[in-house]
Amino acid sequence: MDTPKRNGDGDCGKQQQSRTPMGSRVEDSPVFIYINNLSPMKPVKPVHIAQTIHSLSLPPVSSIFTTPHIATKESRFLTRSPLLSLPKPDFSDLCRSEITNTANLPDNPDSKLSQSLNETDINPTEECSTRPSTQPEPFHYDCGSPYHTNSPCHDINSDTKCVMGRTSSIDFAHEDLVEKIIDQSLPGFEIQSSDNDIGQPKEVQALDWETDTYVEEGDDLLFFNSSNLDASVGPFHSYIDHSSNVDLATSLSQSSNDNIPTTQEENSSLRYFHVNEKIDDKASENINNLFNDQGDIQQQRCMPRRCLTFDMAGVRRKSFGFREDSKTSSSLPHNSKQQTTSSTPGISRISLHLNSAKQTASSTPGIPRIGLHLNSVASIPLDRFVQDVLPSASQHSVNMSSSIISSGNMQNKLHNSMSAEKSQESDVQGLLIVQDCDTLPSDVGKSDDLSHSSPKNKKRRSETEGDSCRRCNCKKSKCLKLYCECFAAGVYCVEPCSCQGCLNKPEHKDTVLATRKQIESRNPLAFAPKVIRSSEPVLEIGEETNKTPASARHKRGCNCKKSSCLKKYCECYQGGAGCSISCRCEGCKNTFGRKDGTMPKGNLEADSKGGTEQQTHCSEVEKIDNHHNATVNCNQQPIYENLPITPFQSCRSSIQHPFTSKGKPPRSSLAIGGSSSTTSKAIVKFEGPSTSYFHLLADNEIPKNLLSDGSPSSGVKVISPSKRRISPPLIEGVGGRVSPSRKGCRKFTLKSKSISSFPSLTCDSTDEYNLTKSSSPSTSTAFNSQHL
DNA sequence: GAGTTTGAAACT
DNA sequence: CAGTTTCAAACTC
Numbered sequence: 001m002d003t004p005k006r007n008g009d010g011d012c013g014k015q016q017q018s019r020t021p022m023g024s025r026v027e028d029s030p031v032f033i034y035i036n037n038l039s040p041m042k043p044v045k046p047v048h049i050a051q052t053i054h055s056l057s058l059p060p061v062s063s064i065f066t067t068p069h070i071a072t073k074e075s076r077f078l079t080r081s082p083l084l085s086l087p088k089p090d091f092s093d094l095c096r097s098e099i100t101n102t103a104n105l106p107d108n109p110d111s112k113l114s115q116s117l118n119e120t121d122i123n124p125t126e127e128c129s130t131r132p133s134t135q136p137e138p139f140h141y142d143c144g145s146p147y148h149t150n151s152p153c154h155d156i157n158s159d160t161k162c163v164m165g166r167t168s169s170i171d172f173a174h175e176d177l178v179e180k181i182i183d184q185s186l187p188g189f190e191i192q193s194s195d196n197d198i199g200q201p202k203e204v205q206a207l208d209w210e211t212d213t214y215v216e217e218g219d220d221l222l223f224f225n226s227s228n229l230d231a232s233v234g235p236f237h238s239y240i241d242h243s244s245n246v247d248l249a250t251s252l253s254q255s256s257n258d259n260i261p262t263t264q265e266e267n268s269s270l271r272y273f274h275v276n277e278k279i280d281d282k283a284s285e286n287i288n289n290l291f292n293d294q295g296d297i298q299q300q301r302c303m304p305r306r307c308l309t310f311d312m313a314g315v316r317r318k319s320f321g322f323r324e325d326s327k328t329s330s331s332l333p334h335n336s337k338q339q340t341t342s343s344t345p346g347i348s349r350i351s352l353h354l355n356s357a358k359q360t361a362s363s364t365p366g367i368p369r370i371g372l373h374l375n376s377v378a379s380i381p382l383d384r385f386v387q388d389v390l391p392s393a394s395q396h397s398v399n400m401s402s403s404i405i406s407s408g409n410m411q412n413k414l415h416n417s418m419s420a421e422k423s424q425e426s427d428v429q430g431l432l433i434v435q436d437c438d439t440l441p442s443d444v445g446k447s448d449d450l451s452h453s454s455p456k457n458k459k460r461r462s463e464t465e466g467d468s469c470r471r472c473n474c475k476k477s478k479c480l481k482l483y484c485e486c487f488a489a490g491v492y493c494v495e496p497c498s499c500q501g502c503l504n505k506p507e508h509k510d511t512v513l514a515t516r517k518q519i520e521s522r523n524p525l526a527f528a529p530k531v532i533r534s535s536e537p538v539l540e541i542g543e544e545t546n547k548t549p550a551s552a553r554h555k556r557g558c559n560c561k562k563s564s565c566l567k568k569y570c571e572c573y574q575g576g577a578g579c580s581i582s583c584r585c586e587g588c589k590n591t592f593g594r595k596d597g598t599m600p601k602g603n604l605e606a607d608s609k610g611g612t613e614q615q616t617h618c619s620e621v622e623k624i625d626n627h628h629n630a631t632v633n634c635n636q637q638p639i640y641e642n643l644p645i646t647p648f649q650s651c652r653s654s655i656q657h658p659f660t661s662k663g664k665p666p667r668s669s670l671a672i673g674g675s676s677s678t679t680s681k682a683i684v685k686f687e688g689p690s691t692s693y694f695h696l697l698a699d700n701e702i703p704k705n706l707l708s709d710g711s712p713s714s715g716v717k718v719i720s721p722s723k724r725r726i727s728p729p730l731i732e733g734v735g736g737r738v739s740p741s742r743k744g745c746r747k748f749t750l751k752s753k754s755i756s757s758f759p760s761l762t763c764d765s766t767d768e769y770n771l772t773k774s775s776s777p778s779t780s781t782a783f784n785s786q787h788l
Numbered sequence: 789g790a791g792t793t794t795g796a797a798a799c800t
Numbered sequence: 801c802a803g804t805t806t807c808a809a810a811c812t813c
Contacts, residue, residue, distance in 0.1 A: 476807065482797055483807045522798095559795065568810055569794045
């Protein structure tokens with residue numbers, strides 16, 4: 001990649017050599033050697049790398065081996081490294097290859113999430129042996145996830161190129177392969193193709209929407225119906241985005257090489273591999289060659305997506321390898337190393353092992369790895385997840401740290417994740433696991449039945465459980481207007497809803513889509529998250545500046561007259577966002593930040609004292625948590641305050657209020673909603689050529705630990721119709737350069753496609769951008785440039 | 789649980 | 801774009 005150009009200039013190379021002092025040749029220098037070793041594959045897109053949003057992709061060597069703990073906010077951005085070359089892996093081997101995903105939450109020792117494909121565990125040490133620990137991998141996988149840390153994926157070094165973040169994503173280049181693998185390793189998983197009539201989700205209606213919505217041409221959804229899990233748990237959705245050309249096989253093989261996280265990594269809460277690689281045509285060809293059955297190369301190029309759904313809500317309980325490690329982490333057969341000692345009461349880790357077969361063949365260095373993002377998992381309130389889900393899924397190896405999974409914000413996370421997936425320009429392929437709030441613990445345990453509960457029951461439930469999963473209660477809108485939170489969130493109404501005359505159901509998908517489309521035509525951002533979080537103060541140049549101290553900001557601003565922005569009537573407040581200039585509120589007293597830019601005294605106090613309000617909320621949260629024996633505690637809340645980061649409220653800000661236990665439960669499907677088309681309509685500016693992948697990340701997605709670092713990341717600027725700018729992730733010091741203009745950038749990563757994580761309900765939106773269909777990076781780039 | 793308040797969404 | 805109406809959540813009693 002960095003190989004000096006010798007051609008063209010012709011003489012340059014010679015001159016350099018001749019100029020080498022002391023007769024030592026450049027080639028002899030360790031650096032040079034190192035570089036050569038880095039990538040056998042010559043940089044298909046050198047520039048790409050350098051400018052890649054994902055600074056992570058090219059972390060300084062030193063950083064490569066750094067521990068995940070260093071993860072910073074920046075890490076959250078998904079990075080994609082160009083796929084240089086693709087060795088031909090043996091397909092059979094590939095199938096056996098293990099995919100290990102681990103998400104690290106650097107600061108969270110307790111939380112860990114790993115996914116592996118195959119039944120055989122790979123011995124980390126063995127894998128390590130294949131590659132010198134000191135030798136960085138040629139390929140760098142960025143972890144675009146929110147948790148993605150600065151520390152290179154490599155830190156896991158050799159082990160995983162992992163990325164941390166909740167929005168984990170797994171990149172698959174080859175659908176067939178994926179399916180095959182999944183089928184083999186994950187009997188419980190169900191693969192559905194968009195092309196096919198997906199039909200109703202077996203378990204959760206919410207999924208329907210996703211399937212319907214998200215599935216666009218060439219997109220496939222993989223449903224992991226882990227019925228195994230406690231039904232009460234609810235749907236657990238994971239999405240695999242195939243948008244990129246990344247070769248799965250390659251990834252797999254690579255993954256085999258990767259070392260399983262070891263003790264060092266144990267501290268990290270989540271780990272996953274994220275392969276955001278753009279593959280050039282050559283790479284694609286290689287990939288294609290890899291598969292005999294590939295049959296449809298175009299599909300790859302089309303970057304079809306898949307959605308893996310872990311549906312836990314269903315009655316069915318199939319074990320696909322989830323295992324609870326909370327306290328029995330040691331029990332994990334594989335990757336025992338991954339298991340950490342979580343002091344946290346409750347479950348601290350969730351390990352998802354998808355495959356355990358160990359692969360021998362793919363030790364080839366430089367092979368891209370697959371990253372599984374278990375965002376949704378992470379997003380699930382850990383406490384509940386642990387209590388409700390894990391227990392039921394005793395057979396599953398699920399390790400999750402509560403810390404990782406902070407209560408709330410799941411929707412946003414998911415939403416963001418979805419967005420990320422959607423972006424097709426970005427070749428990123430990812431696996432997102434989305435949990436439907438319905439499946440969330442809150443609801444879980446309370447009702448296993450999927451039938452709608454009566455409003456009363458719901459209300460009571462909400463009261464008792466804090467409304468964590470409460471949904472809409474529409475009576476007149478038929479849940480086809482934005483009044484309906486479900487609809488607004490881009491999800492189908494499900495069991496917890498108390499709506500009347502609801503048309504927001506899979507059976508009325510046509511109506512839903514049409515309505516949605518209509519609304520989006522009116523307001524492209526209608527389904528976009530209302531609250532946008534930034535990890536740091538916004539220093540936007542030439543734009544409206546929100547002087548709000550809060551890290552979150554409402555996209556439109558509120559219009560409160562009487563509530564003084566101190567009640568949840570205020571969307572800013574509800575979303576944990578401070579009011580900004582864009583707000584038309586009167587008498588603003590928003591504790592998250594006033595319209596005038598002042599931080600309310602109470603808020604400041606909150607930092608030191610915890611704030612009255614926050615304490616209150618905390619108490620609520622704790623109450624709930626305690627109820628579930630979860631370890632989520634308010635202590636985490638202050639983070640937001642300190643960091644000025646407020647939890648990113650879900651798709652709709654309101655949904656995931658940081659402090660509300662009563663807050664509406666995130667909707668798993670929020671994914672659906674993402675502002676699908678809306679987002680897609682947003683203007684995305686890529687600062688780097690390689691930044692094709694945008695991911696909208698919420699700060700809250702990141703463990704507070706990660707948040708501690710306020711360093712901005714940077715990056716992609718996304719200008720939405722609302723003029724909101726989103727900055728692309730930049731990695732400071734890593735290949736990435738930080739432009740002044742970016743300093744103030746918000747830390748959202750928007751997958752262009754997805755700003756709206758929602759898969760657009762309509763194909764139109766997709767077609768509009770024609771993103772889905774273009775798989776080639778170049779195409780994506782073109783797209784991006786156009787919209788710049 | 790019913791009623792009121794509130795502000796966003798929708799409509800004109 | 802502004803004003804009004806509709807709507808459902810948030811809140812109060």
